[in-house]
Amino acid sequence: MNKFPRSAYVHIPFCHRRCFYCDFAVIPLGNKVETLKGYGSKTVQEYLQFLYKEILSIKHKSPLSTIYIGGGTPSILDPTQIKELIDLFKENYGIDYGAEITMEVDPASFTQDDLFGFINAGINRFSLGVQSFNNQILQKSGRRHLKEDAEKSCLWLKREYESGLIKSWSLDLIQNLPLSGFKEWQDDLKKAITFSPPHLSIYDLNIENGTVFKKLVNLGKLKLPSDEQAFRNSKLTHLILKNSGYSRYEISNYCLPRHQSRHNRVYWSGLGWWSFGQGSTSSPWGEKLTRPRVSKEYKEWVIRQCELNLDSSLINKDFVYKELDEKIMLGLRLKEGIDIKELFKEQNWENKKFESNFSKLLEEWEKFLDSGLLVRKGNRFFLSEPKGMELSNQVIISMFKWWDEINCNKSAVTLTCPSQ
Numbered sequence: 001m002n003k004f005p006r007s008a009y010v011h012i013p014f015c016h017r018r019c020f021y022c023d024f025a026v027i028p029l030g031n032k033v034e035t036l037k038g039y040g041s042k043t044v045q046e047y048l049q050f051l052y053k054e055i056l057s058i059k060h061k062s063p064l065s066t067i068y069i070g071g072g073t074p075s076i077l078d079p080t081q082i083k084e085l086i087d088l089f090k091e092n093y094g095i096d097y098g099a100e101i102t103m104e105v106d107p108a109s110f111t112q113d114d115l116f117g118f119i120n121a122g123i124n125r126f127s128l129g130v131q132s133f134n135n136q137i138l139q140k141s142g143r144r145h146l147k148e149d150a151e152k153s154c155l156w157l158k159r160e161y162e163s164g165l166i167k168s169w170s171l172d173l174i175q176n177l178p179l180s181g182f183k184e185w186q187d188d189l190k191k192a193i194t195f196s197p198p199h200l201s202i203y204d205l206n207i208e209n210g211t212v213f214k215k216l217v218n219l220g221k222l223k224l225p226s227d228e229q230a231f232r233n234s235k236l237t238h239l240i241l242k243n244s245g246y247s248r249y250e251i252s253n254y255c256l257p258r259h260q261s262r263h264n265r266v267y268w269s270g271l272g273w274w275s276f277g278q279g280s281t282s283s284p285w286g287e288k289l290t291r292p293r294v295s296k297e298y299k300e301w302v303i304r305q306c307e308l309n310l311d312s313s314l315i316n317k318d319f320v321y322k323e324l325d326e327k328i329m330l331g332l333r334l335k336e337g338i339d340i341k342e343l344f345k346e347q348n349w350e351n352k353k354f355e356s357n358f359s360k361l362l363e364e365w366e367k368f369l370d371s372g373l374l375v376r377k378g379n380r381f382f383l384s385e386p387k388g389m390e391l392s393n394q395v396i397i398s399m400f401k402w403w404d405e406i407n408c409n410k411s412a413v414t415l416t417c418p419s420q
């Protein structure tokens, strides 16, 4: 395994305003933000200086094969700022020939000229946060853009992709937003595929603490699709996208052939990655580290990190393998699933323990194999599509239960198992 991470995530925390379902580390700057000069520019430029310091603080830099600029709303930045960021990586880390360089963009936060500017800066893949094409749903979710903005952005991206200026693009939708019944969701999916995006991310709405949606749910003022409706929506997603040539290569991601997100596969396959910016999580050598979510604390953290190198997780060292349960969980998200025996081998269990742990896991999973949520082909296990992918939590929770039990047994001689 290459000793150095070849992927970097960069967090741009700025948004115009906070959407009603969002609990990300974002800084809402208002509608009038102008990041080069004028309203909000000082906040943005100060943040970028700390971000650059953090990027440069890594001692052992090696060329990158994927970069992902996410947020927040990175398209709030001016193309010259995106160029500065990419050039910083180019000059200090190096960027591989053919690297995938993705940027998240939101409709109504960039113009067509900005898009050309981002492409000239080096972006070759875009992820467009459409969420819905229905103005009522967008409004109810606190989104700033309208359907018309989303359609315009999709057309621009479609054209740049077809003319070869970008390698790929993704259209992102959220499933089960308020007001999104069967008909509305069907309309959203059908609209989305009229733009032939090579990649689609379909996220399920989660109600997170601290969001407007959570408050409305607590007050009984938010009507969400029932579990049954949600399941019907998921089945519809599967049907429409499959019939349109998309393959579901991960629980929330669909693509046309050769358009999987290389960057995201790094996360799912357990390889290491750098991460820079407020609230972001890096895992260069297997251990995860999340930066402070609040600006002031993040800036203090960067200063300490640069001066004292306090954070040992960023210093080059031997790769710490992820725990087996995390590897199984991440692997099961992927269409190809996991080779269980290959993963078990990395544990260096002696034969008896290997076999005993394997048969205990099989006991847990027997019901899912019987009901068809999980499929076994030799040593390979994967979730069925669509049923297994939809109900993946059941399979994953039972695996965590197995993992807790075998680890409790390990220390049972001297300790009381905490779950007993």
Ligand code: SF4
Residues within 6 Å of the ligand: 014, 015, 016, 017, 018, 019, 022, 023, 024, 026, 071, 072, 073, 106, 129
């Ligand atoms: S635009 Fe995206 S990151 Fe910003 S508040 Fe809305 S959902 Fe959150």
